[in-house]
Amino acid sequence: MKVLPRFLILLVPALACVLAIPAPAQVRDHDIQPEDYFDLTTLGNLAVSPDGLWIAFTESRWGNGKEGRSSDLWIVGTREGAARRLTFDGFGGGSCVWSPDGRSLYCLGRDRAGREAPPHDGSTQVWRIDPVAGTRQAVTRLDGGVESFVLAPGGDAVLFTATEETTDESWSALRKEFPDLRYGHGVRDLTRITRLDLGSWREKTLLDPDRVVWDMALSPDGRKLALITTTDNELIFKEGWSRVEVLDLETGATLTVADESWRRDHKSPYGWIEDLAWAGDSRALAFSISYDGYASQIWVAEEAADRWDLQRVERPGLATYAGALRWRGEGRTLCYLGEEMGRVRLLGTRDVGSGAQGPTDILTEGDWVVGAYAFDRRGKMLAVIAETVTGANDVYAVEGPRKLVRRTDSNPQVATWxxxxxxxxxxxxxxxxxxxxxxxxxxxxxxxxxxxxxxxxxxxxxxxxxxxxxxxxxxxxxxxxxxxxxxxxxxxxxxxxxxxxxxxxxxxxxxxxxxxxxxxxxxxxxxxxxxxxxxxxxxxxxxxxxxxxxxxxxxxxxxxxxxxxxxxxxxxxxxxxxxxxxxxxxxxxxxxxxxxxxxxxxxxxxxxxxxxxxxxxxxxxxxxxxxxxxxxxxxxxxxxxxxxxxxxxxxxxxxxxxxxxxxxxxxxxxxxxxxxxxxxxxxxx
CATH class of the missing domain: 3.40.50.1820 (Alpha/Beta hydrolase fold, catalytic domain)
Structure with a gap:
């Protein structure tokens, strides 16, 4: 494996960043005040269009008084043009993905029209956004709202999760007689997974509510749904009793990735499974295990005839895994955020699979703190949200490891600070x-x-x-x-x-x-x-x-x-x-x-x-x-x-x-x- 050099301590010169947005020189004459905090916007939820020409992202802003932060969906070109807002009034825009043809965006959002029935009652639903017209259409209309969703590879269906309260059989009579009381256990919110066909608008239950699904990822071939599950929705169950399961969407059978060497051989059993990511060939599933007090680990499960073979992906140098597993395009380069010496860069480990791995490359060199990233379908166009010691978070188009082109100016007021x-x-x-x-x-x-x-x-x-x-x-x-x-x-x-x-x-x-x-x-x-x-x-x-x-x-x-x-x-x-x-x-x-x-x-x-x-x-x-x-x-x-x-x-x-x-x-x-x-x-x- 290639060993990365020690990261520099001093700020890398201006070769690291190219500004695509011309701005007049500002006089720094403003003393930072507590109220300035609430004028800052925070960016997240990156998604690059399949053709690599557009970047969708969310922008969060603070409300007043007893209000918190709310988010809306924006879009900007990867090469030119100013950012454009697609939603308003704290709609949301989380979990944003592009349709395969690049004509629509799907996301989670809330319509706060104040009506009693969904989708206009403020509940979270799946929405389809037209990025040109800025119009939106509710895809789901579920009472109580949707927890999460994935878009089918062909764009013809969405798979979504929703919770349903269940009561265990023991002491069930008393629990049901006094439903407003809180119990240590026995009353659980379990997950139902439903497939909604976007042509016929018919629903099909894929998984009955007999477990809790914390995360899911659909394989690129559309045949397998990976799940992180527990038996209970209490957070304690996720830190040592979670598992990875794969649901075969053709047969309905569920297979647990049974080799849990990551748990058995570790000093602590209290690991959190996170970050499911399928390789482009749908035969390898990456996930991470995070621990309190111990370094996070990256694992890849490869499908064999009747089992899943696991391998641990080694990290370079002093780098700590900082989240966001993604496979690059159709290949076997596994990308993730790596933190070292106060910086967070995007790393890519080549040729991961069959128990081996190639060298690890730094895809964003310099003094960056990268918070999110996304590739286009081919893995060619890369966008990141990043911060430096002189500026707040912005969206950048990455044209090379040392050439990040800024595509937004999310907090122009900082130029006067x-x-x-x-x-x-x-x-x-x-x-x-x-x-x-x-x-x-x-x-x-x-x-x-x-x-x-x-x-x-x-x-x-x-x-x-x-x-x-x-x-x-x-x-x-x-x-x-x-x-x-x-x-x-x-x-x-x-x-x-x-x-x-x-x-x-x-x-x-x-x-x-x-x-x-x-x-x-x-x-x-x-x-x-x-x-x-x-x-x-x-x-x-x-x-x-x-x-x-x-x-x-x-x-x-x-x-x-x-x-x-x-x-x-x-x-x-x-x-x-x-x-x-x-x-x-x-x-x-x-x-x-x-x-x-x-x-x-x-x-x-x-x-x-x-x-x-x-x-x-x-x-x-x-x-x-x-x-x-x-x-x-x-x-x-x-x-x-x-x-x-x-x-x-x-x-x-x-x-x-x-x-x-x-x-x-x-x-x-x-x-x-x-x-x-x-x-x-x-x-x-």
């Missing part, structure tokens, strides 16, 4: 190993301008990372630098993009090695003359909130202020109440009654008497991932028993991530005011 100076930096962390992170400095910062007030921002996951890109979001990036702070985002042990060994070293060492990484990174800021040692804050959400809790226990004199968002306090509570307990089991290496000491060591709860840092606490009132009990316990301990300056902000009805304009704005403004009070000495009133 005063941008932070963004660097990929390193220091010596836990176990004496090199750690990396993203450093943002105020616009116009010059070496020697410090020391500055600083904030250490901790990413979630932890099987994730902070990327080398411009990003304004609610957890501090871009915004803190605009207010004169230095912002360090450590990619501590357990982060993706720095090799499997670096990623997996966090297993069994939570609240230990990554705490050492973060503390060392904070002191590196001080030693470099960047941070004022008396004015450093720490913040994070989810696993970043957990680590914020860990840091104020482990380093009570290092941080003068903290913002803990949706952070774990006690690992036993987390295992017992979150929706994905395999996460905890992986990192703590066992169940509470098996390794009780491990659970205690990983829990900041038992060291709260050391905390002196003024701490702001955020949590969604309906968070299923890190339930509010953690944040409430932290608040009770600090406010009522320890006398530490503390505020608790609960966002009613919100899940793990804040969803409304109002709540996200509140989160940003509370953080800014908190750090101004305790790092800058400003009165919040």
């Amino acid at each position: 005063k941008l932070p100076r963004i660097e990929h930096v390193s220091w010596t962390g836990g176990d004496g190993e090199t750690c990396w992170g993203i450093l943002e400095l105020p616009p116009g910062y010059r070496d020697g301008d410090g020391p500055l007030p600083a904030v250490v921002e901790l990413h979630g996951g932890p099987t994730s990372s902070t990327k080398y890109r411009l990003r304004l979001w609610i957890y501090g990036r871009a915004l803190m630098a605009s207010r004169g702070y230095a912002l360090l985002s450590p990619n501590y042990h357990g982060s993706t993009g720095y090799g499997d060994a670096f990623l997996e070293k966090l297993i069994g060492r939570e609240n230990d090695i990554e705490v050492a990484d973060i503390a060392a990174g904070t002191r590196w800021l001080i030693d470099q003359g960047i941070a004022d040692p008396d004015r450093i804050g720490v913040m994070g959400w989810s696993n970043g909130g957990y680590l914020t809790n860990c840091m104020i226990v482990a380093e009570p004199d290092l941080y003068a202020a903290a913002s803990s968002g949706a952070g774990v306090l006690d690992m036993v509570i987390q295992w017992g109440t979150e929706d994905t307990p395999g996460h905890v089991i992986n990192f703590v290496e066992g169940l509470p009654w098996e390794v009780a000491d491990h659970y205690r060591q990983a829990s900041p709860l038992y060291g709260l008497d050391r905390v002196r840092t003024p701490t702001l606490i955020h949590v969604g009132g309906s968070d299923p991932r890190v339930p509010p009990a953690h944040s409430k316990a932290l608040y009770r301990a600090l406010h009522h028993y320890l006398g530490v300056p503390t505020e608790l902000v609960i966002y009613p009805g919100e899940p793990h991530g804040l969803t409304t304009h109002e709540n996200r704005l509140a989160k940003m403004k509370w953080d800014l005011a908190w750090f101004e009070r305790y790092l800058l000495g400003k009165d919040p009133d």
Whole structure:
């Protein structure tokens, strides 16, 4: 296999990007404000037309007040012309695919006309869009809506999924007598798969609702439907009890891809099957297995006479699998997003099959963070959605590994922003190993301008990372630098993009090695003359909130202020109440009654008497991932028993991530005011 070179740390010169959209020079005179976040648009759902001439994509925008984000469908030429909007009013446009003749687009969408009956009742349905006229026609009219769909290769039918509630036989009488109660098990939402003929408009059930289908992919020859299934719709069943099945559409028989060596031979059984992708010859099925704490794996199942033969696809260098499996055209080049050193590129492994693989190529070289990609039918035309350190996400036509031609200008206002100076930096962390992170400095910062007030921002996951890109979001990036702070985002042990060994070293060492990484990174800021040692804050959400809790226990004199968002306090509570307990089991290496000491060591709860840092606490009132009990316990301990300056902000009805304009704005403004009070000495009133 060809070994990829280490990716560059500094920004690759302008050879990486060619602008197809001429724009007048802009004066960067705008200081970034919290409200600017809600003017940003986010792109997704790429689809390239079969002839390679057009790119369809969705654009998401924020609403006002208690509204969240809504999406609409757009189209742009691969070579010329401005982007054109096809739908309005938050219609959607997800799962967009082109018809084989390129004359129509099929997608999931919602017609919000306010009528009582589908398809105009706001339920999700399959729609057909005319990309020239911009008109749309409902393909499905299902009560309750459609979950997902695929288009038949000939364009003559759609296969769609919908859920139906079923009640198990045990205790069924009482469950049915009291249907409004919630039960631990026994009442399930199972999946029905239906084929709708687009000529006769007749429906045929392909799979009765006796299992849950999380994803499906139709083979190019139209004969086989690959499924990711579980026996229950609770998320816990997906992290270790999921399987790959193949439904023969001619016979109706279902065959399970029985060789589960990916599960049997792995250190953890708690893997998530994702990203089904058929090869062009319909004889190979690719899928990925994602783990909390371990590197994701890519597998290919090849059809034999009476079985499926599995092979694992090896990744190059330090690259971590970042999703989006696709076969290129009719060949055996398997493409996917690969993350390395803060960048995300599109990779393609040639000649995958028969237990072998060829070299891996970088299809988008340079300092890019690629979020999505799509090929035309032949695999010739490639489009990506990508970001850089100087611009927000846009659609690019890829004319070569180092020639990405921008086809949209989704956020023109960014050209007027005063941008932070963004660097990929390193220091010596836990176990004496090199750690990396993203450093943002105020616009116009010059070496020697410090020391500055600083904030250490901790990413979630932890099987994730902070990327080398411009990003304004609610957890501090871009915004803190605009207010004169230095912002360090450590990619501590357990982060993706720095090799499997670096990623997996966090297993069994939570609240230990990554705490050492973060503390060392904070002191590196001080030693470099960047941070004022008396004015450093720490913040994070989810696993970043957990680590914020860990840091104020482990380093009570290092941080003068903290913002803990949706952070774990006690690992036993987390295992017992979150929706994905395999996460905890992986990192703590066992169940509470098996390794009780491990659970205690990983829990900041038992060291709260050391905390002196003024701490702001955020949590969604309906968070299923890190339930509010953690944040409430932290608040009770600090406010009522320890006398530490503390505020608790609960966002009613919100899940793990804040969803409304109002709540996200509140989160940003509370953080800014908190750090101004305790790092800058400003009165919040």
